[in-house]
Amino acid sequence: MAVRKRRRKRRKIRKALLHAFFPMRCASCGELINYDKVLCKECERSLESHNMPTCHKCGASLEDHDEEVCSGISCPVVTAFYYKDRVKRLIIDFKDYMRNDIFETFYPAVTERVAVEYADIEFDMTASVPSYERKRHSTSVTMAKELAHAFMLDYDKNLLIKYRETEKQHMLGQSGRMENLKNSITFNDKKKHLIEGKTILLCDDVKSTGATLDECAKALYQAGAKQVCCICIAVSDYTVRLSEEKVFSEKIAEKSSMIKEQIS
Numbered sequence: 647m648a649v650r651k652r653r654r655k656r657r658k659i660r661k662a663l664l665h666a667f668f669p670m671r672c673a674s675c676g677e678l679i680n681y682d683k684v685l686c687k688e689c690e691r692s693l694e695s696h697n698m699p700t701c702h703k704c705g706a707s708l709e710d711h712d713e714e715v716c717s718g719i720s721c722p723v724v725t726a727f728y729y730k731d732r733v734k735r736l737i738i739d740f741k742d743y744m745r746n747d748i749f750e751t752f753y754p755a756v757t758e759r760v761a762v763e764y765a766d767i768e769f770d771m772t773a774s775v776p777s778y779e780r781k782r783h784s785t786s787v788t789m790a791k792e793l794a795h796a797f798m799l800d801y802d803k804n805l806l807i808k809y810r811e812t813e814k815q816h817m818l819g820q821s822g823r824m825e826n827l828k829n830s831i832t833f834n835d836k837k838k839h840l841i842e843g844k845t846i847l848l849c850d851d852v853k854s855t856g857a858t859l860d861e862c863a864k865a866l867y868q869a870g871a872k873q874v875c876c877i878c879i880a881v882s883d884y885t886v887r888l889s890e891e892k893v894f895s896e897k898i899a900e901k902s903s904m905i906k907e908q909i910s
């Protein structure tokens with residue numbers, strides 16, 4: 647404990663020194679901010695969590711969950727934000743620019759959702775979504791580590807293995823995403839003893855179709871997990887996503903009929 651405190655203090659001093667030469671800027675709008683902050687006050691204020699009881703099937707807040715499009719995966723899903731506007735830009739920076747500090751802005755809302763929504767569940771450990779290449783940075787790993795620390799749980803990065811490369815999920819439609827990931831994730835045989843009989847909190851940044859989480863949960867169950875529950879920072883507003891997909895497929899149909907006309 648003392649070591650961790652010392653390390654944190656050292657990190658703080660390093661940050662303050664760095665700030666003297668390279669002033670910190672808000673990760674969202676670029677305003678100058680204090681060295682121990684990630685966002686300016688205004689952006690922090692406008693970063694509102696949906697902060698509502700969540701539909702454990704689709705991950706949207708119960709108020710916005712739509713019976714017609716709500717569909718579940720093999721484990722419950724809880725989220726704290728909607729994947730849009732400022733939240734979306736921050737998550738993309740967290741992912742693409744390896745900005746682990748950005749998770750600090752989501753941390754209070756995410757830990758609160760876990761504590762409230764899964765109040766009856768006693769977790770043993772957290773788990774992260776595996777990647778095919780040995781990435782230096784993974785948002786899921788950062789989350790799983792931070793949440794393990796917050797709730798005093800175990801964490802092992804190598805519970806799951808992704809054993810084949812898959813297409814980028816965001817390039818595909820809903821059914822394509824499910825098909826793309828099918829049987830691409832398995833449990834690590836060497837870690838099976840850690841998974842058996844355990845209640846696991848599976849962590850990832852965004853839930854869209856839930857295909858990735860579903861594959862991970864199934865693999866954990868195959869290894870003998872007692873229960874798997876998911877926490878994501880945000881859920882993509884699937885009603886918006888579906889209409890975007892509709893617009894996309896309409897555009898393709900339009901283009902192909904134009905090409906057909908040109909040929910004939």
Ligand SMILES: [Zn+2]
Pocket residue numbers: 672673674675676677685686687688689690
């Ligand atoms: Zn700002």
Ligand SMILES: [Zn+2]
Pocket residue numbers: 701702703704705706711712716717
């Ligand atoms: Zn729902």
